[in-house]
Amino acid sequence: MTESTTHETTPVLPLPAHLALGAAVGGGVLAAASAAMSWTWTPDFPGDLTYYGSPAGLQWLALVGGALTALLALAARGLKGLRWLSPSGSGNGVLFAALGTFAVCWYAVVAIAVELDGLVNLDPGGWLAAVGSLLAVLGALGLPLDRRRTVRHPELHWGLYAALAVSAVLRLGLGQGWALHAVPPGIRPLFTENLWFFVALPVAIALFRLWRLLDGWLRIGRIERPLPAARALPGWAEILVVTAVFAVGLGVVEFGVSTEYGELFVGFLLLTAFATAALLASGAVGRLRELTARHRAVTTGAAFAAAGAFPFTQSSETYVLIGTNILIFATVALGLNVVVGLAGLLDLGYVAFLGVGAYAAALVSGSRFSVFRDLHLPFPVAVLIGAAAALVFGVVIGAPTLRLRGDYLAIVTLGFGEIFRIAMNNLDGTSGPSLTNGPNGIAAIPDVNLFGFDFGEAHDFGLLHLGKNGNYLLLMLVATAVVVTVFARVANSRIGRAWVAIREDETAAEAMGINGFRVKLIAFALGATLAGLAGAVQAHVSGAVSPDQYLFSSPTPPNSAFLLAAVILGGMGTISGPLVGAALLFLIPAKLEFLQSYQLLAFGVALILLMRFRPEGLIAGRRQQLEFHDVQLPAQAAPADDVPTKAGA
């Protein structure tokens, strides 16, 4: 038992210890076992869950979740041979795993009941999954859990009650018509057509209230436990573990990318999120981090090998194309992370630099729609031209703007993004000089041919098959590797430290001898160059460029808003953060078609929740972790009377 003034280790439900453990393990096993049974009798539900003995779709998730719960419960208990799974021994890992299983099973059961109209559509397997996962959660709640002693904000703010009352009255009044007289006729449709809002608001408040109640009851917290020293493994075994973990990671990503229907993807997201939380709490992730820190090169190699293996494991070209597009998006997001995450410069038009690179490369690609149609430069030269063009634009935009402090850069880059798009639309020979073929863009960019390897054709290497999209995925992976290398090396260098210093306190940084303008311009220009490089590759991968690919905001990534969101969601200043953020932001809209019109709303809600619960992003660097969650603030007692600003100079 770990005791401290702020946290305690106690169960939520007062169950006898062996009963709680039994329920957690048994529930997990039952949920896992249900995967081998039929959940519903008709094949109408996507994925066809009607078979005995062969799991499908959501059942696989129940199997994994249930097994993980049972194993974690045994590992947390200290079962020999499983300790590696739960080095911290915290019960929270079991609870999260159980909650993940519960979420998947109940989501599936409810979806079956709703979509097929009624509980009668459930087979015994479905019932078993529901009961088993519930049992696992109850059992986990009876285990000793790490909990806060204090209840945070037990009261709901009165303002929310007021909002609730107002919206209820408005809903009633608008529905019955009498409240309409209070609304000016001009904006009446705004109210009558959006009645849902007045329902959604109370629902949101109720959910919020429910969450507070639940949180006050559970008081789940995090106790930083020192992990016991790991059993020493020989070097090769450690490397083997790292490799195996990445192989599993590849499997997980592959499952997510190739989910065929929305329900499965939702289940996948739920389980991955909870399982990650579970492994974090159990200390398995911490242990893995120790390993990867010891074997940097192997880790990076394994990560890229896993990404490179992806196209070989896919039989469908569409999924490979998704993988390629994720890589494009992720690479650009990482480039933006130099500008936003390290130097703290808000660039709202980053996608324009991607566009500059793509257009520059497309113009010299030998496409018959290019004004220089006879000019067919080799691919590497085209990439360099794309990067150089973006660099020039970066300097031209940055040089006048970065001299100023404040938010000018955000406004100027936002404007530049729009100007770029409009200029590309207008340079069509009628509205302006002929360069870009206007809204039609430059299509039919010839396939890349490097050293006789034609990227446009499928290739076979013995048993391995690589299609056109696979070729381009590997090509894009090289670009990603370049950006990752640049980021990793620069972030931890004299110039990278200067960026962070500028971000932290520009005045102090200048007083330490840093030429703020120069250093910021370097960051901005480097960001632009990396985007240009990615853009040049992107133009060849997608085979066409057009102005509407480079918007500030659109439902499909990459656009400037999504890029920024990927960086913030994933974790500013880290390498894996934007990669993960980009993957999620690409997959979620692509997979959840039913979100369509509510996508931006959902996106906004997700960002708000993230800022509330994990402001450092999904993946936090050591620095961000401390930045946002460390409560040990030193006294800042000195009178603040010497804050010079440029205004005073």
Place this chain on the structure above:
Amino acid sequence: MSTVTTETRTPAAEPVLEASGVVMRFGGLTAVNDVDLTVRQGEIVGLIGPNGAGKTTFFNCLTGLYVPTEGTVKYKGTVLPPKPHLVTQAGIARTFQNIRLFANMTALENVLVGRHTRTKEGLFSAILRGPGYRRAEAESRERARELLEFCGLGAKADHLARNLPYGEQRKLEIARALASDPGLLLLDEPTAGMNPQETRAAEELVFAIRDLGVAVLVIEHDMKFIFNLCDRTAVLVQGKKIVEGDRETVQNDERVVTAYLGAPLEGTTAAQEDGQ
């Protein structure tokens, strides 16, 4: 208007800093009014005065954070350009009255940032990581660790600056300033918020810095600290330098006494009691 100036050091020592006729106006307010000040090699000079006297503003004029309305500032004979980073490059380093560390960087990283002007590695060498780059980076780290050690923060290298106790944050600011190999160090109230032991340690630190060959100009409210430390002290009241000289000159000056609310200098008696 006459200012009493008593040179205690041998006048032969080279001047490091020569500020002449520095005026800083903010609209109608003249925060610094025609101040002359010279700091010579190997000296520790104090700058005292009531709150709002313009001491910090004077520092900001010296370091290029403010462009003085009138007057010139020379460092080792050359007029300083009014840009903070160029001033630091020339050889003047400073700390801030309200600590301005890079809060989310480690102590070591803070000091490494201080080395910025004395290192050259740019973007390309960082990307290529050649042997020259690695050597320079290793040397920087070595030097930064030395400085942390020197300021008594050897064990705190990997702590985030924001998590250090207040006194250590002040020390870290000094280590960071020293990292630029300055010829003159400006300290703005280095002991504000420190307890007596910490103040004593800070005194030792300032002496040690002087022994490194760095001239020091220090703003302070703690009279005991100032008179223990400084070869010379200048008094600033309402933007004007009214007195400059050694301990006796300053303590016995009527205008100084009146400036401090007509009461005898707070802390002087204490200083005499246990200092002698």
